[in-house]
Amino acid sequence: NAGVTQTPKFRILKIGQSMTLQCTQDMNHNYMYWYRQDPGMGLKLIYYSVGAGITDKGEVPNGYNVSRSTTEDFPLRLELAAPSQTSVYFCASSYSAGARGNEKLFFGSGTQLSVL
Amino acid sequence: AQKITQTQPGMFVQEKEAVTLDCTYDTSDPSYGLFWYKQPSSGEMIFLIYQGSYDQQNATEGRYSLNFQKARKSANLVISASQLGDSAMYFCAMTPWGYGQNFVFGPGTRLSVLP
Numbered sequence: 302n303a304g305v306t307q308t309p310k311f312r313i314l315k316i317g318q319s320m321t322l323q324c325t326q327d328m329n330h331n332y333m334y335w336y337r338q339d340p341g342m343g344l345k346l347i348y349y350s351v352g353a354g355i356t357d358k359g360e361v362p363n364g365y366n367v368s369r370s371t372t373e374d375f376p377l378r379l380e381l382a383a384p385s386q387t388s389v390y391f392c393a394s395s396y397s398a399g400a401r402g403n404e405k406l407f408f409g410s411g412t413q414l415s416v417l
Numbered sequence: 418a419q420k421i422t423q424t425q426p427g428m429f430v431q432e433k434e435a436v437t438l439d440c441t442y443d444t445s446d447p448s449y450g451l452f453w454y455k456q457p458s459s460g461e462m463i464f465l466i467y468q469g470s471y472d473q474q475n476a477t478e479g480r481y482s483l484n485f486q487k488a489r490k491s492a493n494l495v496i497s498a499s500q501l502g503d504s505a506m507y508f509c510a511m512t513p514w515g516y517g518q519n520f521v522f523g524p525g526t527r528l529s530v531l532p
Contacts, residue, residue, distance in 0.1 A: 334520065343421075343508055343522040391462065404450050404512050406520060408462035 303327050307392050307409035314382040314416045322377040322412050324392030332395040333375040334359075334406070335367065337388040344391065350375055382416045389413050419444045421509050421523035428528050430499045437484070438494040438526045440509030448514040451492040453483065456506040456525070465507075468492060496528075504530045 305326045314320055326333065331352050336344040346359030350369040364386055366378040375394075379386060392409040420443045430436040442451065453465040468476045468483045476483045484493040492511075496503055506527050512520040 336522075341525075343524045345522075346520065389460065393462075404514070404520070405452065405464050405467060406454075406462075406510075407464075411460050413460075 305392055305394055305407050305409040307390075307412050309412060310410065311413050312415070314379070314414065316382060316384065316416060318382050319378070319380050320382070322379070322390055322392070322414075324375045324377065324409060325373050326375075326392075326394040326407070327373065328394060328396070328407065329372060330394035330396050330407070331372070332397065333369065334393045334395075335365070335375070335377045336391045336393065337361065337386075338391060338411075339388050347377065347390075379414075384416050387414060387416045419446070419449075419511055419513070419519060419521045421511060421521055423509055423523040423526050425526045426524075428526055429531055430496075430528065431531050432501060433498055435495060435497045436499055436528065438496070438507050438509075438528065440492045440494065440523060442490050442492060442509070442511050444490075444511065444513065446513035449511050450514065451483070451485070452510045452512075453481070453492075453494045454508045454510060454522075455503075456508065457502075458505070462508075466494070499530045501530050501532060504528060 308323045334349045335347040338344050345361045348367040350356045356367050390412045393406040422441045449470045451468045455463045466478045466481045468485045475485050480497045482495045506525045508525045509523040
């Protein structure tokens with residue numbers, strides 16, 4: 302089973318460039334999330350989606366945009382990259398947010414992004 | 418708003434011994450789930466164990482157990498018989514039931530298992 306697939310695994314951007322991090326899940330999960338993990342830190346929520354066509358901001362949304370046109374895909378767009386966006390980005394999904402025991406997050410393998 | 422505190426930035430344990438990783442949380446929600454994830458040096462996030470706020474018994478999964486003390490708002494992870502492969506970052510996390518978007522993670526504890 303593929304689970305949650307993120308691409309690319311590594312990327313170096315110059316300041317001011319833009320890029321899209323791709324995320325696809327094949328588990329038919331309704332909920333999808335983007336987190337960033339700065340060195341030595343925990344995960345902070347950037348954006349999340351509760352279903353196709355529905356997205357909302359998390360704790361640190363500035364400088365990012367998302368879209369959710371299908372259940373499977375949840376791309377993260379970085380516009381005008383800045384050094385502060387150097388981080389590891391994780392996409393995650395979950396079956397639901399209400400059913401007890403089903404809130405477990407399934408993570409992608411991460412994207413290491415450096416903005417120089 | 419929820420908050421997770423992990424007060425041990427780093428821990429050392431001898432191989433085959435047990436170790437407890439601390440986690441305290443703060444929430445006003447009456448129903449919530451608590452989770453522990455492991456992140457080895459390769460970077461992936463691995464789910465270890467889940468505890469629901471209404472569970473009467475502490476959760477166990479193989480060598481992992483969760484010492485849940487609701488009144489103290491603590492959810493410590495106990496790893497028995499540590500193995501070298503247990504060396505990793507460990508994150509405590511929580512979410513209120515019905516609000517998956519509020520999945521909050523702690524800063525993590527780096528565990529090093531010594532041979």
